[in-house]
Amino acid sequence: MKYVNKPVRKKDAMQLVTGKPVYTDDIAPKDCLIVKLLRSPHANALVTSVNKAAAMKVDGIEAIYTWEDIPQDGRRYTQAGQTYPEMSPYDRLILDRHVRYVGDVVAIVAGRDEKCVDKALKLIKVQYEVLEPILDFHTAKDNRILVHPEDNWESLVPVGADNKRNLCAHDETGSGDIEEALKNSDMIIDHVYHTKACQQTMMETFRTFCTIDTYGRLNVVSSTQIVFHCRRILANALHIPKSMIRVSKPRIGGGFGAKQTAISEVYPAYVTWMTKKPSKIVFTREECMTASTPRHEMEIHVRLGADKDGTINGIDMYTLSNTGAYGEHGPTTVGLSGHKSIPLYGKAKAFRFVSDVVYTNVMSAGAYRGYGATQGLFAVESAVNELAAKLHMDPFELRMKNIVREGDVMPAYYGQVNTSCALDRCLDRVKEMIDWDHKYPVRDMGNGKVRAVGMGMAMQGSGITSVDVGSATIKVNDDGFYTLSIGAADMGTGCDTILAQIAAEVLECSIDEITVLGADTDSSPYDSGSYASSTTYVTGKAVEKCALQVREQICRLGAELLKCPESEVVFDGKFVRQESHGKLQDEIKADTETAENTKDSTGFGGRRVSLSDIATASQCGNSIALEATVTNSSPLSPPPFMVGAAEVEVDLETGEAKVIDYAAAVDCGTPVNPNLARVQAEGGILQGIGMALTENITYNKKGKLAENSLMQYKIPTRVDIGHIRVEFESSYEDAGPFGAKSIGEVVINTPLPAVSDAIFNATGTRFYELPITPEKIAMAVAERKAENE
Amino acid sequence: MNITMILNGKKISADIDADMLLLDFVRDHGCYSVKRGCETSNCGLCTVFLDEKPVLSCSVLAARADGKTVTTLEGLQEEAAEFGAFIADQGAEQCGFCNPGFIMNALALFREKEYPDEDEIREYLAGNLCRCSGYEGQLRGIQAFLAWKKEKSGKGTEEA
Numbered sequence: 001m002k003y004v005n006k007p008v009r010k011k012d013a014m015q016l017v018t019g020k021p022v023y024t025d026d027i028a029p030k031d032c033l034i035v036k037l038l039r040s041p042h043a044n045a046l047v048t049s050v051n052k053a054a055a056m057k058v059d060g061i062e063a064i065y066t067w068e069d070i071p072q073d074g075r076r077y078t079q080a081g082q083t084y085p086e087m088s089p090y091d092r093l094i095l096d097r098h099v100r101y102v103g104d105v106v107a108i109v110a111g112r113d114e115k116c117v118d119k120a121l122k123l124i125k126v127q128y129e130v131l132e133p134i135l136d137f138h139t140a141k142d143n144r145i146l147v148h149p150e151d152n153w154e155s156l157v158p159v160g161a162d163n164k165r166n167l168c169a170h171d172e173t174g175s176g177d178i179e180e181a182l183k184n185s186d187m188i189i190d191h192v193y194h195t196k197a198c199q200q201t202m203m204e205t206f207r208t209f210c211t212i213d214t215y216g217r218l219n220v221v222s223s224t225q226i227v228f229h230c231r232r233i234l235a236n237a238l239h240i241p242k243s244m245i246r247v248s249k250p251r252i253g254g255g256f257g258a259k260q261t262a263i264s265e266v267y268p269a270y271v272t273w274m275t276k277k278p279s280k281i282v283f284t285r286e287e288c289m290t291a292s293t294p295r296h297e298m299e300i301h302v303r304l305g306a307d308k309d310g311t312i313n314g315i316d317m318y319t320l321s322n323t324g325a326y327g328e329h330g331p332t333t334v335g336l337s338g339h340k341s342i343p344l345y346g347k348a349k350a351f352r353f354v355s356d357v358v359y360t361n362v363m364s365a366g367a368y369r370g371y372g373a374t375q376g377l378f379a380v381e382s383a384v385n386e387l388a389a390k391l392h393m394d395p396f397e398l399r400m401k402n403i404v405r406e407g408d409v410m411p412a413y414y415g416q417v418n419t420s421c422a423l424d425r426c427l428d429r430v431k432e433m434i435d436w437d438h439k440y441p442v443r444d445m446g447n448g449k450v451r452a453v454g455m456g457m458a459m460q461g462s463g464i465t466s467v468d469v470g471s472a473t474i475k476v477n478d479d480g481f482y483t484l485s486i487g488a489a490d491m492g493t494g495c496d497t498i499l500a501q502i503a504a505e506v507l508e509c510s511i512d513e514i515t516v517l518g519a520d521t522d523s524s525p526y527d528s529g530s531y532a533s534s535t536t537y538v539t540g541k542a543v544e545k546c547a548l549q550v551r552e553q554i555c556r557l558g559a560e561l562l563k564c565p566e567s568e569v570v571f572d573g574k575f576v577r578q579e580s581h582g583k584l585q586d587e588i589k590a591d592t593e594t595a596e597n598t599k600d601s602t603g604f605g606g607r608r609v610s611l612s613d614i615a616t617a618s619q620c621g622n623s624i625a626l627e628a629t630v631t632n633s634s635p636l637s638p639p640p641f642m643v644g645a646a647e648v649e650v651d652l653e654t655g656e657a658k659v660i661d662y663a664a665a666v667d668c669g670t671p672v673n674p675n676l677a678r679v680q681a682e683g684g685i686l687q688g689i690g691m692a693l694t695e696n697i698t699y700n701k702k703g704k705l706a707e708n709s710l711m712q713y714k715i716p717t718r719v720d721i722g723h724i725r726v727e728f729e730s731s732y733e734d735a736g737p738f739g740a741k742s743i744g745e746v747v748i749n750t751p752l753p754a755v756s757d758a759i760f761n762a763t764g765t766r767f768y769e770l771p772i773t774p775e776k777i778a779m780a781v782a783e784r785k786a787e788n789e
Numbered sequence: 790m791n792i793t794m795i796l797n798g799k800k801i802s803a804d805i806d807a808d809m810l811l812l813d814f815v816r817d818h819g820c821y822s823v824k825r826g827c828e829t830s831n832c833g834l835c836t837v838f839l840d841e842k843p844v845l846s847c848s849v850l851a852a853r854a855d856g857k858t859v860t861t862l863e864g865l866q867e868e869a870a871e872f873g874a875f876i877a878d879q880g881a882e883q884c885g886f887c888n889p890g891f892i893m894n895a896l897a898l899f900r901e902k903e904y905p906d907e908d909e910i911r912e913y914l915a916g917n918l919c920r921c922s923g924y925e926g927q928l929r930g931i932q933a934f935l936a937w938k939k940e941k942s943g944k945g946t947e948e949a
Contacts, residue, residue, distance in 0.1 A: 492884025
């Protein structure tokens with residue numbers, strides 16, 4: 001392969017490293033109204049009155065909107081970027097009289113500049129009827145307090161939701177007799193695992209600007225992963241036709257799933273639609289931390305049964321997921337906690353997976369890289385690590401005995417066959433990379449510090465089975481360069497480049513000859529958007545098929561120009577050539593203006609016409625289209641697999657834990673761009689490490705979040721990590737483009753169980769809640785000391 | 790109030806509010822490479838040079854730049870491209886949003902110490918957050934750049 005599986009530079013790389021103005025706020029019109037939001041200080045309250053008279057008098061204020069401007073009995077909507085009908089309930093209004101968490105929106109203020117808007121925000125007088133909130137998600141189900149008591153709450157899909165029970169979703173599934181499997185097991189690991197509502201913390205906060213276009217339509221430019229879903233969300237929120245809305249995205253400063261939910265779009269959209277003036281909103285980091293769409297907090301009860309020889313017989317899982325004040329991605333994330341963790345253990349005879357997703361009065365959760373699988377894998381992999389410790393078995397050996405293999409049917413993965421899998425090779429590779437046999441379980445460094453290792457496995461999907469849609473349009477331009485139009489969103493992942501590599505491979509041209517035009521609802525072919533690890537696998541396949549069609553078109557027009565049957569021509573990326581039948585090539589004479597006789601370096605002689613000439617000819621007196629659109633969806637979602645191992649140094653005096661080495665092997669099928677795949681993996685691993693060690697979420701008694709800035713919410717810096725080493729152990733997925741599966745999400749999952757198990761090996765204490773902070777470690781070490789004395 | 794400074798080699802004067810931040814000032818003057826990633830001086834995205842020293846422009850009043858020289862990535866395009874190419878060759882620029890601040894500070898590091906070692910790189914750039922890369926690719930890029938620079942200067946000496 002010439003372009004696939006090659007570490008080419010990202011097409012936009014040099015623009016980004018030289019700091020060119022390519023992001024939303026860089027290109028927003030300078031005369032935009034500044035939009036800011038007045039937010040609730042209460043976790044649960046009714047707005048009884050809003051006095052905006054003084055605020056309206058501030059010079060420069062254009063408009064102030066409150067719940068009184070929004071029909072409270074109108075149809076609700078969801079901000080979740082999902083295929084219609086969305087699994088997420090329709091539980092929002094642009095402005096709701098009932099505010100449901102500290103940070104919920106009370107008023108939208110628009111004015112000439114930040115100063116006047118800030119002043120107006122302070123002058124708005126709001127009276128609240130403060131209600132008792134639900135802050136403990138264990139008490140939410142069937143609580144007398146209802147987060148969504150309203151009658152116009154709506155669930156479009158039967159996901160077991162019931163707003164009169166604070167239930168956003170409920171599900172029960174299984175295979176085999178789990179009680180029997182557990183009863184017949186020699187050992188049961190039975191624990192509850194708790195993960196918090198961690199933040200994606202992309203460097204660019206949520207931001208959107210809106211204008212009215214030539215045709216009176218609402219033109220929305222936003223930092224979003226989901227332009228098409230966003231158009232529907234805005235139409236639903238504003239109650240205007242979709243035909244009146246255009247959504248596009250410029251460069252995006254990171255997403256990680258956060259921008260799979262329309263967090264910022266509705267506010268400037270409403271302001272611009274009402275005022276017909278351009279407007280923009282830029283979330284502060286504090287808003288981003290306190291009023292956005294973090295990971296679902298989950299508590300996962302695992303009962304895992306195994307025989308003495310290490311054979312895992314069955315996994316019983318109950319997941320309680322906290323969706324917060326609104327239900328975005330609530331019914332879907334929870335499914336992954338079981339369906340993308342249990343299938344790793346292919347020998348198990350039975351499984352059961354029951355889940356509840358509850359509403360509470362905290363910030364609503366959403367999509368974050370890993371999407372529930374992260375939480376589930378922390379639980380299952382931690383349980384398996386504990387099993388290994390109790391059986392005095394090496395965790396790698398235990399995995400090797402139990403893992404799912406290529407060709408296995410995966411009952412907990414919707415009954416799909418494991419079509420491509422190098423999980424076994426990933427295990428061998430990582431064990432060697434980290435020098436496990438010398439380092440497991442722990443080494444005393446003799447200075448109050450110990451170094452221990454731990455490991456974990458992971459899987460994810462590649463797009464949502466039979467739901468996600470990816471499309472590509474390729475057209476040939478004069479001179480023979482191509483335009484590739486996609487609806488997928490490059491958010492730094494490099495999908496513009498990766499998809500261009502796939503097209504270049506098929507079209508046999510250089511990457512530079514392909515221009516990528518990304519994500520505009522008016523001009524892009526339909527794409528569900530960039531989420532669920534779908535872009536390389538689903539959209540990538542659409543690109544491959546599309547490029548093949550364009551090749552055929554080039555041949556057709558080339559044959560016409562050569563005045564020969566289409567069956568006689570071949571295209572080599574530069575020329576369409578006529579292949580002769582028995583005749584000496586040199587004898588064939590050119591009989592059209594564009595055809596020429598040649599003999600190239602390979603000795604090929606014959607008649608040919610260049611792509612450039614074909615492209616030129618296509619623009620004059622031509623009726624053969626040199627443009628194709630192909631749409632693709634997959635009945636399979638082949639899982640990528642991964643194994644990771646952490647070497648953690650723990651200071652037993654201070655409790656400080658630092659990952660000094662992380663080794664990982666990934667099976668993402670063919671890595672289309674090994675550089676970009678590697679950086680995806682390295683970045684995801686460090687996010688996982690942050691979740692394991694430092695990224696904490698705590699609420700006070702009134703439901704106010706403490707970690708509201710990068711000062712309190714500690715994402716890892718470059719001094720907090722030693723080295724991260726990633727290698728690829730590739731299987732070949734027949735259904736993917738050139739054998740590729742996905743990489744984007746699976747990479748975040750392994751550090752949680754791996755780091756946690758390393759800390760157990762270091763301290764002798766097993767932690768069931770993340771993050772494992774130095775305080776917790778120091779306290780555990782002290783307790784253990786006290787016990788021993 | 791009126792301030793005068795040299796911004797990317799050009800002398801400019803402007804009437805500003807006393808509470809205007811240097812970050813907003815330079816963006817208002819077309820330096821869009823300068824980004825805001827937080828409000829608490831934690832992320833390093835807004836790094837600019839104030840009289841050749843890297844500062845967080847979110848935490849400096851524009852008035853303090855009066856009579857001084859301010860440089861943003863717009864004024865260092867050649868250097869940015871030369872070094873940035875090594876980051877790009879790792880695919881480590883990713884979303885790109887933290888790149889200008891990171892590259893400004895890396896260039897400041899190279900001015901203070903021509904060939905920093907790994908620990909010095911980590912320490913100096915500790916205040917430049919990146920959520921995409923896990924820092925490993927940035928480190929590889931920096932080290933590849935330093936190796937290239939060393940080789941180039943070595944050759945230069947031989948020729949001389």
